[in-house]
Amino acid sequence: MLRIPCPWCGTRDEVEFRYRGDATRSRPAADGTLEEFTAYVYARENPLGWHLEWWLHVGGCRRLLKVERHTLSHEIRWVGTPEALPPDGKVS
Amino acid sequence: MMRSPMPSQPRSAAPASPPERTSSGRYSLWRLLREGLRGQRGWSRAWTKAAPRPRYRVVLVGAGGHGLATAYYLATRYGISDVAVLERGPLGLGNVARNTTIIRSNYFQPANVRFYEFSLKLWESLERTLNFNAMVSQRGTLNLFHTEAQRDLLTRRANLMRLEGVDAEALSPQAVKALVPLVDLDNGRFPVLGGFLQPRGGTVRHDAVAWGYARGASEAGVDIVEHCAVTGIRREGGRVVGVETSRGFVAADVVCLAVAGYSSELARMAGLELPIETHVLQAFVTEGLKPLLDVVLTYGAGHFYISQSDKGGLVFGGAIDGYNSYGQRGTLPMVEEVTAAAVTLLPALARVKVLRQWGGVMDMTMDGSPIISKTPLAGLILNGGWCYGGFKAIPAGGFTTAHLIAHGTPHPVAAHLDLGRFAAGRTVDERGDGPYPWLH
Numbered sequence: 001m002l003r004i005p006c007p008w009c010g011t012r013d014e015v016e017f018r019y020r021g022d023a024t025r026s027r028p029a030a031d032g033t034l035e036e037f038t039a040y041v042y043a044r045e046n047p048l049g050w051h052l053e054w055w056l057h058v059g060g061c062r063r064l065l066k067v068e069r070h071t072l073s074h075e076i077r078w079v080g081t082p083e084a085l086p087p088d089g090k091v092s
Numbered sequence: 093m094m095r096s097p098m099p100s101q102p103r104s105a106a107p108a109s110p111p112e113r114t115s116s117g118r119y120s121l122w123r124l125l126r127e128g129l130r131g132q133r134g135w136s137r138a139w140t141k142a143a144p145r146p147r148y149r150v151v152l153v154g155a156g157g158h159g160l161a162t163a164y165y166l167a168t169r170y171g172i173s174d175v176a177v178l179e180r181g182p183l184g185l186g187n188v189a190r191n192t193t194i195i196r197s198n199y200f201q202p203a204n205v206r207f208y209e210f211s212l213k214l215w216e217s218l219e220r221t222l223n224f225n226a227m228v229s230q231r232g233t234l235n236l237f238h239t240e241a242q243r244d245l246l247t248r249r250a251n252l253m254r255l256e257g258v259d260a261e262a263l264s265p266q267a268v269k270a271l272v273p274l275v276d277l278d279n280g281r282f283p284v285l286g287g288f289l290q291p292r293g294g295t296v297r298h299d300a301v302a303w304g305y306a307r308g309a310s311e312a313g314v315d316i317v318e319h320c321a322v323t324g325i326r327r328e329g330g331r332v333v334g335v336e337t338s339r340g341f342v343a344a345d346v347v348c349l350a351v352a353g354y355s356s357e358l359a360r361m362a363g364l365e366l367p368i369e370t371h372v373l374q375a376f377v378t379e380g381l382k383p384l385l386d387v388v389l390t391y392g393a394g395h396f397y398i399s400q401s402d403k404g405g406l407v408f409g410g411a412i413d414g415y416n417s418y419g420q421r422g423t424l425p426m427v428e429e430v431t432a433a434a435v436t437l438l439p440a441l442a443r444v445k446v447l448r449q450w451g452g453v454m455d456m457t458m459d460g461s462p463i464i465s466k467t468p469l470a471g472l473i474l475n476g477g478w479c480y481g482g483f484k485a486i487p488a489g490g491f492t493t494a495h496l497i498a499h500g501t502p503h504p505v506a507a508h509l510d511l512g513r514f515a516a517g518r519t520v521d522e523r524g525d526g527p528y529p530w531l532h
Contacts, residue, residue, distance in 0.1 A: 038515040042367035046356035
């Protein structure tokens with residue numbers, strides 16, 4: 001069971017949240033190339049390690065959270081708003 | 093003490109002697125009787141543990157179901173036995189040992205029906221082909237439906253299957269009850285309105301699949317190398333020239349990844365990013381019970397499937413946990429969801445004890461369908477993205493991957509599984525969920 005510390009509601013069980021995937025992908029400009037859009041929609045880094053991801057708190061504040069979680073230990077080390085970046089964060 | 097007059101040869105200069113290749117001989121009832129009378133002393137190892145040679149024509153990464161099957165078909169069907177299968181741990185302990193052993197070809201997309209039916213046909217002759225008892229049991233797979241819309245969808249699927257020559261039968265609630273007396277047809281929330289049966293579906297003893305293919309490949313001259321982790325993929329001039337391993341560099345003309353669950357990590361070594369996320373899927377087995385379920389049964393109002401093993405344990409599972417994970421273990425929310433589905437459909441299971449629960453990690457692709465393909469890097473072939481349908485696809489996956497390696501062109505039944513389908517907009521989205529791997 002993941003325990004996700006929501007900045008608005010406090011720490012809650014994962015069942016209150018809905019997973020929304022990789023949060024490192026940003027949408028290319030409207031005149032972006034096919035390769036850029038293909039990479040945005042389909043390609044994923046899928047790391048064995050720290051992963052920046054979206055979680056929607058559907059059973060709470062209904063806000064979208066950005067969470068940095070380890071994909072092997074499942075440890076969560078940072079949670080922020082959609083615009084925020086973790087201390088050592090990166091956006092592709 | 094006399095010193096040797098001749099300088100001793102440095103060991104490394106001596107040519108590495110080829111590993112002693114043992115043959116396990118042909119298995120038969122006659123041999124079983126003979127060995128019974130001779131104190132079982134005439135058996136030898138089913139396959140040879142090889143040490144890696146410096147170069148091969150083909151290196152397969154991963155001694156799981158797909159890697160071993162690919163090696164077997166390369167050596168026996170396509171005449172390429174200069175092949176090594178490199179495995180970082182012991183053979184057959186990944187997903188081929190962790191699945192719920194179900195085989196079937198009841199798919200919706202015609203291209204998928206053809207691919208999985210090709211696999212089912214190979215399963216039907218597998219034991220004779222391999223001379224190995226894999227306990228292929230065509231006990232039937234029964235999909236239940238609980239709403240009229242679901243009935244219409246499954247009817248359409250059954251008709252599409254029958255157009256491809258695949259077996260599918262509609263069952264009334266009474267026929268479902270006759271086949272599986274344990275089912276609670278009138279359960280309060282999701283009454284059972286009927287089901288569709290694929291009589292040729294069933295189960296296979298999963299470990300024996302890995303062992304049978306390993307034995308066949310080894311006898312045909314393939315080197316199976318355990319405890320040899322691939323740590324890098326060496327490239328020269330835009331093509332693959334071999335793999336760095338924990339036991340040294342191994343050169344190869346073709347490198348094929350068959351490491352579902354870890355495809356992204358291995359592809360990263362070659363500078364590639366794949367349309368894959370890794371997710372954990374759990375499975376469960378109960379204490380041994382007397383025979384009470386003689387089909388593979390799936391629930392339509394939740395994700396739940398169950399069969400009874402020959403030892404008597406009920407083997408069952410549900411959906412993936414739902415977020416990226418390489419942890420080969422599950423978490424409790426999915427345990428609750430799966431067991432809730434189990435007792436809704438089969439109330440008699442409420443007091444059955446679960447003996448074990450485990451997790452395996454899946455390559456979940458962006459369209460829910462696997463990938464058997466060349467990659468942008470010449471000489472690198474990918475067999476992966478199996479989502480949680482990899483076990484039933486082992487014979488076809490191995491066969492078609494071997495075809496791709498041998499001929500350089502895709503096998504007709506697997507041509508739709510190429511990596512280029514994402515950019516080209518030809519995704520094979522069985523469930524119509526879109527590019528959200530955790531939903532497939």
